[in-house]
Amino acid sequence: MSLFWAVFVFLIFQRLVELRIAKRNEIWMKQQGAIEFGKEHYGLMVAMHIAFFVSLMLEVILFKDTANQYWPVILGLFIITQAFRVWIIKSLQRYWNTKILVIPNAKVIKSGPYRWMKHPNYLVVTVELLLIPLLFNAYLTLCLFFVLNQIILSIRIPQEEAILSQWTEYGTEFEEHARFIPSLSKKE
Incomplete structure (x- = not known):
């Protein structure tokens, strides 16, 4: 199996596992009184991620691109990104989800990477949307989906932050944290 198909199958399997975890967590959170927000853009987000995989596959197949000449380095960065993703999911535990679900007055989690930044999961997705196409010289996919x-x-x-601030102590707990750049402030 080529490197492309190995990575592609891994990613599809990983996303299916994540959706299963998210659904299980969603059921638990709603049993705890969680409210769902962001339905109006969630479908667009899902469609974008599906289109990313289709675009990646088509670009690699149609242009018969091979792996980037620096593929070992890029693949290494991708593996580190996946370890970071697992750390994020383990840190949030039952609160991790692909949807915006908020349990009113729930304690805000500030463990794992959340000790230093507000949105490590979005950072991981952004880095993935750069690394995966770069790994296979799929530059059209890289540019298009980075922008989308x-x-x-x-x-x-902004919607997620506003909702979390309204329904939890998020605003106070994360006031000194940057969105994506780790904050090493003394106040923990």
């Missing part, structure tokens, strides 16, 4: 992801995040992140 930024558009969606420009809608989702």
Whole structure:
């Protein structure tokens, strides 16, 4: 199996596992009284991620691109990114989800990478949308989906932060944290 198909199958399997975890967590959170927000853009986000995989596959197949000449380095960065993703999911535990679900007055989690930044999960997705196409010289996919992801995040992140601030102590707990750049402030 080529490197492309190995990575592609891994990613599809990983996303299916994540969706299963998210659904299980969603059921638990709603049993705890969680409220769902962001339905109006969630479908767009899902469609963008599906289109990313289709675009990646088509670009690699149609242009018969091979792995980037620096593929070992890029693949290493990708593996580190996946370890970071697992750390994020383990840190949030039952609160990790692909949807915006908020349990009113729930304690805000500030463990794992959340000790230093507000949105490590969005950082991981953004880095992936750069590394995966770069790994296979799929530059059209890289440019298009990097821009689309930024558009969606420009809608989702402010909405998520406003909702969390309204329903939890998020605003107070994360006031000194940057969105994506780790904050090493003394106040923990």
